[in-house]
Amino acid sequence: MTNHDEAAAVRPLTLAWVSRHLEAGERIVKTEALHGGITAEIRRLTIGAPDGSTRDLVLRTFVNVEHAEDWLNREADALTLLTGTDVPAPGLVAVDPTAAHCEYPSLLRTHLAGRTVLDDEGVETRVPLLARQLVAIHALQPAVRPREYVTLTTADTVVTPKGADAAAWAAAIDVIRKPAPPYEGRFLHRDFQPGNVLFDVLPSRPADARITGVVDWAATSWGPADLDVAHCSTNLALLHGPSWGLRFSEAYEEAGGVLAAAANERLYWQVRDGLACSEEVQQVAKSWREAGRPELTTRTVEERLNAYVTALMDALS
Missing domain, CATH: 3.30.200.20 (Phosphorylase Kinase; domain 1)
Known part of the structure; x- marks a missing residue:
């Protein structure tokens, strides 16, 4: 061997x-x-x-x-x-x-064919594919539901990045002090993001990408579709820039997915996941550098997270 x-x-x-x-x-x-x-x-x-x-x-x-x-x-x-x-x-x-x-x-x-693709090139093709795949996951109706979702982040454990927009982060933290909005339960992957999706894509033809697999089902849960969408949105924002994080929820709805009807309810889940990421920026950035994105330093990811959270709060005002 x-x-x-x-x-x-x-x-x-x-x-x-x-x-x-x-x-x-x-x-x-x-x-x-x-x-x-x-x-x-x-x-x-x-x-x-x-x-x-x-x-x-x-x-x-x-x-x-x-x-x-x-x-x-x-x-x-x-x-x-x-x-x-x-x-x-x-x-x-x-x-x-x-x-x-x-x-x-x-x-x-x-073992599934394909590979994770974290590069900026071709992201405009992959985002709709990710959205359609997540809609298909949420459509599953298991005979036995997995356990209810868990969120470990609290308003007191959020780590505000250095140089962050203090007012925006304070407002975001206030959002998750409130009780979770009511929701219709769905089968959740709970860690659906580009690092857990495999693609068949040729470097010369990124527009022809297709999904070959979804991996890492250890956090499977039952909860709001918004939570899975928010998690993928945060990861896209940190990998490719805040605009891609904001784009994903639109792509999910375009693919037939249903999110919370009220803007403040959607914001709750988006902000909750963004703030949760604040506690593990260093680990996330390290894993992405090891996977081929050396420019994603902890500081770069912190700056993108700040820009994303600020954009979420600005969109509500």
């Missing part, structure tokens, strides 16, 4: 666990660390068959991560639910949520 780099090495107990879930005669012939994740170690495993053919699997490992058992159980349930639907999601191979067999809680899934 060859490792693409040292970080790709699979720990011994986990290696044995994976091997027990392979077909007869198969073995792991190569491992490669995949970068860009924040909470999990992700590795692509190339599996060799006796006839010389190969296939890929993906191993997700949560090292010293709080709530890993809950996240992996939810992801396993979601992948099972998504089997046979029109949503392009990986297939579940095995899960060890309590680390009964592996060194750390782990999940093994099928």
